[in-house]
Amino acid sequence: xxxxxxxxxxxxxxxxxxxxxxxxxxxxxxxxxxxxxxxxxxxxxxxxxxxxxxxxxxxxxxxxxxxxxxxxxxxxxxxxxxxxxxxxxxxxxxxxxxxxxxxxxxxxxxxxxxxxxxxxxxxxxxxxxxxxxxxxxxxxxxxxxxxxxxxxxxxxxxxxxxxxxxxxxxxxxxxxxxxxxxxxxxxxxxxxxxxxxxxxxxxxxxxxxxxxxxxxxxxxxxxxxxxxxxxxxxxxxxxxxxxxxxxxxxxx
Numbered sequence: 295x296x297x298x299x300x301x302x303x304x305x306x307x308x309x310x311x312x313x314x315x316x317x318x319x320x321x322x323x324x325x326x327x328x329x330x331x332x333x334x335x336x337x338x339x340x341x342x343x344x345x346x347x348x349x350x351x352x353x354x355x356x357x358x359x360x361x362x363x364x365x366x367x368x369x370x371x372x373x374x375x376x377x378x379x380x381x382x383x384x385x386x387x388x389x390x391x392x393x394x395x396x397x398x399x400x401x402x403x404x405x406x407x408x409x410x411x412x413x414x415x416x417x418x419x420x421x422x423x424x425x426x427x428x429x430x431x432x433x434x435x436x437x438x439x440x441x442x443x444x445x446x447x448x449x450x451x452x453x454x455x456x457x458x459x460x461x462x463x464x465x466x467x468x469x470x471x472x473x474x475x476x477x478x479x480x481x482x483x484x485x486x487x488x489x490x491x492x493x494x495x496x497x498x499x500x501x502x503x504x505x506x507x508x509x510x511x512x513x514x515x516x517x518x519x520x521x522x523x524x525x526x527x528x529x530x531x532x533x534x535x536x537x538x539x540x541x542x543x544x545x546x
Contacts (some may be wrong), residue, residue: 329355330334331545334364339522339537342381343372345420357396364405365389370421386411388423390432400438405432409454416457416489417528419496424489428456443469446479459489467506477508483518488526496526500537516541 304534334348349366392405407430409423418425433451438444451462467481485500502520509515518539525532 327355329353330497330543331543333541333543335539335541337537337539339535341373341524341533341535343370343420345370345422347422353394353426357398359393359395361396362392362403362405363390364392364407368422370418370419372418374415374418380448382413382415382418383419384411384413384418384425386421386423388430390430392432394434399444401432401435402469403432405434406430407432416459416491417494417496417526419498419524419528420487421457421459421485421527422461422487423452424454424457424459426500427455428454430454442534446481454489457489458491459487460487461487465504467504479503481506482519485522490526490528494528496524496528502537502539512545514543 329352331351331353332349333351335346336344345368346367347366349364351362351364353362354360365388367385367387371381371383371384373380374382386409388407388409390405390407392403394403395401403410409428410432411421411423411425411427414426415421416425423430431453434449436446436448438446442485446465446467448465449462451460453460463483463485465481465483467479470480481498481504483502483504483506486498488495488497490496500522502518504516504518506514506516516539518537518541520537520539521534522537523534
């Protein structure tokens with residue numbers, strides 16, 4: 295009887311310990327944790343303009359709706375007058391607060407923020423956040439499909455209310471190669487920008503193939519070589535150029 299009692303007590307102790315561990319893990323799973331991600335890009339074209347961006351996104355893990363915070367800083371080096379070799383640099387910092395919804399394979403986000411611009415110019419071509427100080431609104435959406443080799447799609451957009459400037463980019467990509475685990479993806483991006491006021495406007499359209507490579511589960515890069523066309527009332531004629539872009543994203 296003493297042996298049976300001892301065995302029973304041991305089993306009850308193990309069961310209690312297992313139950314306590316399971317409840318602790320469940321409780322930890324319900325506690326939201328912050329997940330920071332870092333991203334950046336550099337772009338240059340044959341019009342002697344360059345665009346650089348560095349940002350951080352902080353969201354909560356898990357599925358469903360959750361708040362997020364995003365902040366980025368960028369700089370645009372360009373020629374205000376295409377017929378003149380003089381250059382100028384416009385830079386900005388743009389924080390955003392918003393809500394994001396995530397399911398297992400797709401998601402959407404909405405945000406509102408403000409853009410502080412140094413050396414503002416409402417006619418600056420390629421100023422993705424707008425060439426003047428102003429409130430901003432942003433939208434993002436993605437769909438990664440349900441299969442291993444599904445088509446991935448992405449849409450990003452930002453609007454500056456003061457300069458009435460909109461920037462939008464759509465991308466789609468498919469796996470490159472026929473291996474079971476292929477870190478490369480080939481795709482296409484289309485970018486449109488348009489805005490201005492008081493009769494001074496600029497617009498820019500870009501299209502080009504993309505190559506994405508996943509170096510680690512937390513780090514990936516994307517390269518683009520494409521064609522852009524720039525115009526608007528600030529230009530006497532449309533200006534066309536080739537462009538090259540390199541991006542990275544890091545999610546530690």
